[in-house]
């Protein structure tokens with residue numbers, strides 16, 4: 001099946017969000033297909049984080065529709081949206097600093113699975129929880145820091161742990177908000193590999209300002225300007241899109257493609 005034939009897993013239709021009298025999201029439309037990695041880029045204040053807040057149920061929409069696997073999710077709580085298979089990371093790191101890396105991940109795995117019939121009380125289930133925790137530990141590349149308190153990790157390590165916590169529940173759709181913010185060149189290169197690994201086989205929407213990460217990772221790039229998606233296309237097409245150049249990429253010094 002080619003990428004364009006994959007089912008749509010997340011869709012925004014004519015989405016609007018106002019804070020008081022101020023419109024921030026102004027008729028955003030977007031479709032993500034199963035298994036694709038999409039970067040959401042745009043100038044500061046364009047509304048990227050607000051869009052994530054709407055999709056993940058953190059903020060109520062003013063009008064418009066959000067569909068996850070064909071189901072309307074606008075109006076659901078973050079917890080309900082998460083249960084439907086969408087997980088979201090934040091710009092700020094959100095871990096338990098006193099707990100070890102492994103315990104942080106185990107809490108996240110338990111939180112995701114423990115609600116089902118309290119099945120984790122059984123020993124066999126505990127085994128499964130521990131195996132899943134080990135798997136997430138490996139995916140986020142922190143085996144060497146297994147017993148270290150989360151708060152003792154360096155900045156990039158804490159962001160990796162945060163990604164582990166985000167994927168622990170096994171959500172098929174991931175929203176990552178600036179996962180490489182504040183990292184050095186080397187660190188963001190490693191983070192790119194990590195994001196590639198944890199999003200393998202999943203559908204990813206990523207807010208990112210680092211254009212090396214964006215162009216290195218994304219199958220498609222959506223450009224949000226003043227609350228509207230002005231373009232959504234392959235990296236090559238976005239690079240040579242004049243409206244995108246004028247609204248955003250030109251200001252970053254990203255040159256026209258051939």
Ligand SMILES: Nc1ncnc2c1ncn2[C@@H]1O[C@H](COP(=O)(O)OP(=O)(O)OP(=O)(O)O)[C@@H](O)[C@H]1O
Pocket residue numbers: 019024042043044045046047048049050051
């Ligand atoms: N809860 C809120 N109440 C009022 N205004 C808000 C709220 N949340 C966001 N805004 C405003 O919405 C606008 C868009 O903010 P948002 O953080 O979504 O932009 P962004 O594209 O993610 O920007 P950046 O790239 O700088 O993170 C900003 O002007 C911001 O002040």
